[in-house]
Amino acid sequence: MIWRYIHDDHVDAAFGLAADEYMASAVGRGISEPVLRLYTYADYAALVGRFQDVENEIQLAACRENGVRVNRRPTGGGAIFMGHGQLGVALCVPGRQEDTYGRARELMARFSEGIIRGLNRLGVQARFRRKNDIEVEGRKIAGLGIYRDNSGGLLFHSSILLDMDIPMMLRVLQTPFEKLSDKAIHTVDQRITTIRRETGRESDMEQVRQAICAGYREVFKSGLEESDFTHAEREAIAQLKKEKYESESWIFQKPAVKDAVGAARIKTPAGLLEARVTLAGTQIKALYILGDFFVSEKALADVEGHFRWHGSAPEQIDATLHLLYEKHGGALASLPADALRRAIRTALDRARIISKKAADEPYGCFVTPGGNVHV
Amino acid sequence: MAQKAFEFPEELYYDKNHHMWVRKDNSATIVVGIDAIGLDNLGDLAYITLRPEGTVVKKGETVGTLEAAKMTGDVFAPVSGRIIAVNNACVENPGLVNSDAYGKGWLLTMEAVNWEEESSQLVHGDDLEPWIAAEIQRLENQGFDA
Numbered sequence: 001m002i003w004r005y006i007h008d009d010h011v012d013a014a015f016g017l018a019a020d021e022y023m024a025s026a027v028g029r030g031i032s033e034p035v036l037r038l039y040t041y042a043d044y045a046a047l048v049g050r051f052q053d054v055e056n057e058i059q060l061a062a063c064r065e066n067g068v069r070v071n072r073r074p075t076g077g078g079a080i081f082m083g084h085g086q087l088g089v090a091l092c093v094p095g096r097q098e099d100t101y102g103r104a105r106e107l108m109a110r111f112s113e114g115i116i117r118g119l120n121r122l123g124v125q126a127r128f129r130r131k132n133d134i135e136v137e138g139r140k141i142a143g144l145g146i147y148r149d150n151s152g153g154l155l156f157h158s159s160i161l162l163d164m165d166i167p168m169m170l171r172v173l174q175t176p177f178e179k180l181s182d183k184a185i186h187t188v189d190q191r192i193t194t195i196r197r198e199t200g201r202e203s204d205m206e207q208v209r210q211a212i213c214a215g216y217r218e219v220f221k222s223g224l225e226e227s228d229f230t231h232a233e234r235e236a237i238a239q240l241k242k243e244k245y246e247s248e249s250w251i252f253q254k255p256a257v258k259d260a261v262g263a264a265r266i267k268t269p270a271g272l273l274e275a276r277v278t279l280a281g282t283q284i285k286a287l288y289i290l291g292d293f294f295v296s297e298k299a300l301a302d303v304e305g306h307f308r309w310h311g312s313a314p315e316q317i318d319a320t321l322h323l324l325y326e327k328h329g330g331a332l333a334s335l336p337a338d339a340l341r342r343a344i345r346t347a348l349d350r351a352r353i354i355s356k357k358a359a360d361e362p363y364g365c366f367v368t369p370g371g372n373v374h375v
Numbered sequence: 376m377a378q379k380a381f382e383f384p385e386e387l388y389y390d391k392n393h394h395m396w397v398r399k400d401n402s403a404t405i406v407v408g409i410d411a412i413g414l415d416n417l418g419d420l421a422y423i424t425l426r427p428e429g430t431v432v433k434k435g436e437t438v439g440t441l442e443a444a445k446m447t448g449d450v451f452a453p454v455s456g457r458i459i460a461v462n463n464a465c466v467e468n469p470g471l472v473n474s475d476a477y478g479k480g481w482l483l484t485m486e487a488v489n490w491e492e493e494s495s496q497l498v499h500g501d502d503l504e505p506w507i508a509a510e511i512q513r514l515e516n517q518g519f520d521a
Contacts, residue, residue: 049442050422050440050442050447051421051422051442051447074447075446075447076421076422076442076443076446076447103416104416104417104418104443104445104446105416105445107445107446108445108446132444132445145446145447146445146446146447146448147446147447147448148446148447148448148449150436150437150449255422256422256424256466256467257421257422257466257467257468257469280421280422281420281421281422281467281468281469281470282468282469282470283419283420283421283469283470285421309418309419309421309444310419311419311470
């Protein structure tokens with residue numbers, strides 16, 4: 001089978017997202033061949049996940065000051081920062097006959113394999129991390145998400161880091177750091193990595209695109225034919241952009257379950273330990289571990305990665321910590337497991353109090369049920 | 376690899392395209408939720424929205440949206456009908472769907488308008504065991520820890 005390969009650069013946030021959603025729908029309805037789109041956003045865009053609250057995730061004043069466009073993806077997960085150094089991947093494939101929810105794990109692993117093989121070709125030892133990241137030795141290099149359009153089309157989204165302006169990212173996204181400092185920049189720098197850092201070369205975006213194309217050709221045994229949006233597609237994308245991705249009701253919608261953030265600081269013999277958790281309902285969406293103790297940053301990044309999308313019940317936390325301390329052994333030696341357990345549990349208790357308060361004082365509006373706009 | 380066990384209550388009907396379950400008693404009202412394999416694949420749910428009571432849908436149309444660890448997407452009507460009630464407890468705490476899929480994790484009740492015809496497309500009775508076995512075999516081949 002021949003897929004369409006579309007590449008474009010410096011796209012506006014609303015256009016970028018509208019094009020991805022429309023093409024997933026077109027592929028699902030059988031009016032387009034599958035599409036692999038590799039593109040970059042105009043500097044810069046801050047994109048929240050499908051059900052996130054913009055005000056919780058984005059520093060809107062900083063976005064206004066720096067001309068950063070804010071929008072909402074159809075795919076889930078956390079807020080991302082996109083610009084000329086990050087490659088957006090949108091893979092649109094048909095899913096109408098697929099038992100999609102029975103195959104979500106398989107789909108995520110398979111779709112990400114094209115990216116992993118592409119990164120391997122560049123000399124980056126990337127691998128799939130359980131749930132929805134691609135990592136290099138514990139450091140995140142790409143995020144992943146899947147959206148199923150109600151026509152049955154599947155949209156696989158990824159953002160691959162060729163490079164990253166961490167100070168700008170920290171200005172724009174809400175983070176656990178109280179202020180932009182060298183320490184905050186260093187901490188983030190240890191949790192993520194980029195193609196340029198891993199290869200030690202000044203690779204350009206075109207080389208990355210070619211490698212990702214080769215990776216997908218290999219995995220899906222598909223040919224890729226250079227393509228562009230047709231006139232009719234551009235018109236339909238423009239309509240979706242206007243009706244949905246430029247609409248405040250889409251971008252600034254409030255979820256029924258508001259994320260709650262809780263933090264706890266604990267003194268340990270090795271130094272101060274701070275745990276910050278983001279809780280959505282009963283799920284831990286993110287854990288950040290900060291402090292002035294000395295442990296392997298890779299091990300710490302792995303601990304944080306394991307707690308992404310993790311249950312919040314005490315026995316679930318204990319079981320995962322037990323596995324992680326067995327796995328990393330000495331690398332976490334100066335961070336006592338009991339202290340970390342206590343810090344996470346206390347942070348969760350505080351997040352639950354905030355969550356309950358938010359439930360008692362609900363937003364004035366909820367996400368529009370079935371709120372996808374289709375053209 | 377040890378075979379993973381999934382709970383599939385025998386009295387229910389299952390939509391094999393979307394892994395939804397349906398409970399039908401003697402009245403025209405049905406109860407709808409997501410089945411164990413669907414949930415195992417989606418991972419933990421963090422958000423769910425459901426269309427309001429009174430909404431009329433055809434089989435396969437969307438009755439809501441969800442975000443799980445693995446994907447975002449729609450919740451699909453297993454049969455045609457009118458939504459009678461939505462389970463707001465699940466909207467406020469989507470973890471209920473994962474922890475008690477066939478009990479407190481029900482999503483909505485519907486008045487089924489074409490049950491006789493559409494229920495024949497759902498998996499039930501003698502067809503249930505071979506379907507579950509085939510699904511588990513498929514998942515074993517996929518690998519659970521992907």
